Amino acid sequence: MYLKQIRARNFRAFGDGTTAPELNWELNPGLNILVGENDAGKTGIVDAIRQVLLTTSYEPVRLSEQDFHIHGKSRAQSLSIEATLCGLSPDQEASVLEWLTIGEDGSCSLILHLEARYHAPQPTKRARVETVVRTGTSGAGPEAGYAVRELVRATYLRPLRDAEAELRPGRQSRLSQILGAHKDIVGQEVNDFDKGSPKDVPERLVGLMAFAQHHLGEHEVIKGVEKDINENFLGQFAFSGEQLQSRIRIAPDLSLTPILQKFELTLLPGAHINPGERCARGLGYNNALFMATELVLLRDGEELALLIVEEPEAHLHPQLQERVMELLKEHSNGELAKKRVQVIMTTHSPSLVSTAHIEDMTLVHRAHTFPLAMGNTKLKRTDYSFLRRFIDATKANLFFARGVMMVEGPAEAILVPAIAEMCGRSFSKHGVSMVNVGHTGLYHYARILQREGGGLEIPIPVVCLTDRDIVPDVAKTYVAKPANGKRFDSDYSLSEVAQVVQRKKDRAEGGKTIVCVSDRWTLEFDLALHGCAKLMHLAISLAVKAHSREERLDEADETEALAAAESSWATLHGAGHTPEALAAIIYKPLQMKQASKAIAAQYASHLVCTGKFGAGEELFNALPPYLQAALSHLTIAPAAKPAATAGGAK
DSSP: OEEEEEEEESBTTBOSSSSSOOEEEEOOSSEEEEEOSTTSSHHHHHHHHHHHHOBTTOOOOOOOGGGBOEETTEEOSEEEEEEEEEOOOHHHHHHTGGGOEEOTTSOEEEEEEEEEEEEOOBTTBOOEEEEEEEESGGGOSOBOOHHHHHHSOBEEEOTTOOHHHHTSOSTTOHHHHHHHHSGGGTTTTOOOOOTTSTTSOOSSHHHHHHHHHHHHHTSHHHHHHHHHHHHHTGGGGOOTTOOOOOOOOSOSOOSHHHHHTTOOOOOOOOTTSOTTSOOOOOHHHHHHHHHHHHHHHHHHOSSOOEEEEEOTTTTOOHHHHHHHHHHHHHHHTTSSSSSOOEEEEEOOOHHHHHTSOGGGEEEEETTEEEEOSTTTBSOOHHHHHHHHHHOOTTGGGGGGOSEEEEESSHHHHHHHHHHHHHTTOOHHHHTEEEEEOTTTOHHHHHTTTOBSSSSOOOOOOEEEEEOOOOBOGGGTTTSOOOSSSOOBGGGSOHHHHHHHHHHHHHHHOBTTEEEEEOSSSOHHHHHHHHTOHHHHHHHHHHHHHHHHTTTOOOHHHHHHHHHHHHHHHHHHHTTOOOHHHHHHHHHHHHHTTSSOHHHHHHHHHHHHTTTTTOOHHHHHHTSOHHHHHHHHHHSOOOOOOOOOOTTOOO
16 A cells, blocks of 8 residues: 545635645555655645654644634635555555445545644634545545554654654654564463463563563562561551551553563664763764664554655665665665565755665655656656666755856866856846756756656756857867867858757757857857956966966966966957957967866956956846856846935934
8 A cells, every 4th residue: 555646725825726736646556755855845845744644653733823824814724635545455445444445447546635724712712723634536435544544554654753762662662662563572462471480481572571470579689678668668558457568560461562662772872882881972873773673663554654754865875875775775675674664755955866766856846746757757668777877966956056167077067056156146136056967968867857748847947058159260270170060150050050959959959958059169268258268368377387386376376377377468469369369369278288277267256256357237248148048048037226425324
């Protein structure tokens, strides 16, 4: 049995489909990963599931006024949550037969429909929420009975959980519940202790407790304290003819549940510490222990095998996050157990997401759910396999961003964010992630956030920044022409150049994704051509100097090299070159491998952040048009400052 669909109307961020979208999420029977920025609706989905299914830990899950969707000043007075469970075994179907829904194809499903109504406070009455859970589509069936409620409880691990506390002994402890449900616990409730042969060690847990209680009660220390209490103190309270005595015991109730509630589960100390010593272990490994313990019950239990984990990365270092993800993937695929465990997890960890499969993810954005499985995106089957191999933690940032810029090299990844910052279009403030996909993966990544088959597009702007790859004629002196094929501007007609650019756009554009192709050649050349010639000359000159010193320049070397570059710029700038010829001269060291593009970008980033090369709209207007288009798609222009009044402010 697994949760196939969860729907909600007027619950938290989810509305009635007019002012805000309804929740209508179809799940995989295995692993389901909810990704997206904070306050997108991920926890709302989890809480909707908890409200309608309840949890195995029997924690109180109640609706309050704040759970009813609000738009402006208008709060909904009713809400509904509906969960559809499929794949019931014959035994499960038999246990809830009267609550099942039979489909047109003869398939059986268990549908739970929660309906709640909010009653505002009155002069003589407190605010209250009335809730009923019925079965069937839209709650048309009978009210859910006890058998149903016990069968479908989900296992829930809250964010920032105290795993150590969860595994401590005590009434209704989670460990006692797990032990009580384990398949090997059958028969352990029998007391096989024989008082006639008190030295015989029983085999059952209850018998062992009775055995321990008997022998501890006979111990001289226990008997001595018991006698002291009874004869010297308690006996003084007895009236004539009465006897008032006490007895010291481990547990007054020799039944299985109180015994199980005395157990705790802890990690053994490290290898350098005696195993018998008590030693506190870190939060991360205790959380891993807690998840492992819950999986034992989910694997062997007869009820709904649904594990909901919020932020499994809590307290885990990246390598341990990867191990946890591998374990969840294996159990959700049914590879390590007789039955598959369905997993729903929310996360904000790029490290964890980078080890997952994209097809298992659902992007949540402003209360909309966008499954990324095959058929929902424009990714092809080969794209999924490619991304599975090459996506890493830095690239996985795109699943949590408000905007994404994809570039094909480190130079753009280093320099463009610095330029955007100085233009007043900070990537950080706009929630834009920079993703360097290298020279082979741009079009694989570009289709992740594009929807297939129409419907609502993912409203996250994406820019793919790429070079035109047609060399200006002014660079013929140092760029070789291939034996076969075209390379320079003069090899193409204007219409052919337009076709080259359009083909690049057509490969990746769609929805909110655009492709910005360099206007002439590369980022560095185009910056030098359009208004940042001095900036690029100084940066590339510093990179050439660093290259000659094996990328090792101290502060004195940099100062000397910068002074020399300033001097050479004065000569170069006054030589009467055309803008194209000047840009070609500036760019030449990078083309000839006399300097590293990444190092040049680092120096350019440092220099542009000094503010000496412009800022705000002045710098923005000096950028190549394709870069202006990219920044405009991802960010909002800063508000213009009001003009100073005559006479100045007072």
